[in-house]
Amino acid sequence: MxxxxxxxxxxxxxxxxxxxxxxxxxxxxxxxxxxxxxxxxxxxxxxxxxxxxxxxxxxxxxxxxxxxxxxxxxxxxxxxxxxxxxxxxxxxxxxxxxxxxxxxxxxxxxxxxxxxxxxxxxxxxxxxxxxxxxxxxxxxxxxxxxxxxxxxxxxxRHHHPAWWVERVRRDHPQDWESVLQASQQPGPMTLRVNRRRIDRSAYARRLSEAGMASLPTGDDGLVLAQPCAVEGLPGWSEGLVSVQDAAAQMAAGLLLDGQDWGPQHRVLDACAAPGGKTAHLLERADAQVLALDADAARARRIDDTLQRLGLQDRAEVKVADAADTAAWWDGRPFDAILLDAPCTASGIVRRHPDVRWLRRESDVAALAVQQRRLLDALWPLLKPGGRLLYATCSVFRAEGEDQMQAFVARHTDARRQPSAGHLLPGAGRPAGQFNDNPPGGHDGFFYARLDKPAA
Incomplete structure (x- = not known):
């Protein structure tokens, strides 16, 4: 009954x-x-x-x-x-x-x-x-x-285009099924605490007081047990916190690692919109940061991001094609360059499920050409002793490991440093010390750091 x-x-x-x-x-x-x-x-x-x-x-x-x-x-x-x-x-x-x-x-x-x-x-x-x-x-x-x-x-069977399934199978023969399965699961809501405004543990207490459970991840992250509207986050409008996946939060630490960054250092964020990684760099370092984006509307989102976080006076934002260096570069070399290059976004389909159906197989090769153009254009702008961090939110080797191997073959002065490599989505298997799997995992990403030897 x-x-x-x-x-x-x-x-x-x-x-x-x-x-x-x-x-x-x-x-x-x-x-x-x-x-x-x-x-x-x-x-x-x-x-x-x-x-x-x-x-x-x-x-x-x-x-x-x-x-x-x-x-x-x-x-x-x-x-x-x-x-x-x-x-x-x-x-x-x-x-x-x-x-x-x-x-x-x-x-x-x-x-x-x-x-x-x-x-x-x-x-x-x-x-x-x-x-x-x-x-x-x-x-x-x-x-x-x-x-x-x-x-x-x-x-x-796999809920992705057939060409996509085959490429993931070829690129990650041991993990291809888990990569596709992870892409079916909604990603967790992961926050990045603005360390210039509040300590992470203090912000976690504020979340708890508001009835929001969280767990730490990485250096500045907190993973929420349940997602919510950003307006409901304590201190959102005051710039205490941002929303950023755990994999994307690795960029600032990988680029800045092991150096005391001051106002005398120049950092380029080459494809910066919507500004999350730019802001994280500014939250962690006192360097001069130049943020570029080729799209004017997207560049305005960088300004909006920095304004909300109280960082608007600490970075210069320009609308420019990063590869067309003659149009924007003032001739002064950079101590560090972050190139979060345009890519297929194949690593973030759990958050953007339309991407897999919008992409075509030919896009992979076309974007790889664009990534190569950016790398080759920006490498000469890096001073001797400087470092470049190459990043894509992709699981495809053509946009990650293959791209890096080809670049190092072309540029004999580039020295690869230990870095994350391919981070597979969900609870994938990132390399070595980067095996930091937050609750709900992270997006798919690729990171490689290249150092230029001092003169």
Missing amino acids: TSSVSAASADASARRSAPGLSLLLQHTADAVRAVLQGRSLAEGLPEVPAALRPGVQALTFHALRHLGLARALVSHLADRSPEPAVQALLIVAVSLLVAPADGVRYAPHTVVNQAVEAARQHRRLQRQAGFINACLRRLLREQTDLMAEVAHDPQA
């Missing part, structure tokens, strides 16, 4: 929330369709009404994390290829039916009914409501057989 009452209550609750779900499904389908047409979520989600945005983001992330499986199933459910808007709505509904969303489990009939209602409410999809209903009800009847039919499809 108790279980029947509980089931009835849960079903009644689902029915009460049904109208809201159909609206969420409409907007989620629009977001998924935009990604399939090459538009990032960073562009599309801000257009969703603010009241709906959290729910739409959660459902969109879920659908994109299971897009390979959902798209394969849709291709088996439909005798003809659906138009893009219908396909997107089917993908969203199928993802909810075969892979329960984090923290929310909708009854199967609720998903079907609300997907059909979403079609009926959509001017362009009204005539397709019956088709959508038939497809989803067939999935409920034949799910076991249909899942078996798509099991051989690498995109369906």
Whole structure:
């Protein structure tokens, strides 16, 4: 009797929330369709009404994390290829039916009914409501057989494009499955405490007093047990803390390690937007920092970041292509250079699940050429005795280890120092002393430090 009452209550609750779900499904389908047409979520989600945005983001992330499986199933459910808007709505509904969303489990009939209602409410999809209903009800009847039919499809099994799966398998033969699995899990909310404003242990106490549990990671980080809106963080507006993944927080320490940095030292952050690593450098050192970014809008985000942290007077921000040194360099060499180079972002797909579907295999080689251009342009700007830290948020060797081996072969005056190398996402296996796996792990990254011998 108790279980029947509980089931009835849960079903009644689902029915009460049904109208809201159909609206969420409409907007989620629009977001998924935009990604399939090459538009990032960073562009599309801000257009969703603010009241709906959290729910739409959660459902969109879920659908994109299971897009390979959902798209394969849709291709088996439909005798003809659906138009893009219908396909997107089917993908969203199928993802909810075969892979329960984090923290929310909708009854199967609720998903079907609300997907059909979403079609009926959509001017362009009204005539397709019956088709959508038939497809989803067939999935409920034949799910076991249909899942078996798509099991051989690498995109369906691993939730990434086939070329991506093969590249990760080739680059990390011992860890490729764990890399792909880690990319399916939402990343934890990791904070970086502004050591110029407050001690980490003191800030952890403030979190505790606000009912937020945390654990330390790295030199300045705290991992929250539960994520929250940044406005709810104690001292956010006063610049006490920033949000930055544990892997990204390694950059400042790797670049500054073992030296007393003062105002006489010049540091270049070559591709600096949105400014997290620039700010971390300024929080840890008294050096002069020049932050560059080629995109004016993104460069303004550096200014905003520094302003909130009270660091706006301690760095110069310029809009410039770092590789076009003739356009911005004043001829004075740098003591240190941080090159967080443009890359595929293959290491941060757990936070940006659209990336895997937006990228094309040809992008890897094209970005590797851009990374090589930046490295070759910036190396002459480093003074003898200086150091350059090369970083990418990528797990692909072409953007990491292969890039470094080729650079050292071209530049015989470059000396590689012990560094992190490829940091695999989640609880991967970073090298040696960098085996610091915070709760929930870290993003995928690559780091290599190059020193230029003193004259």
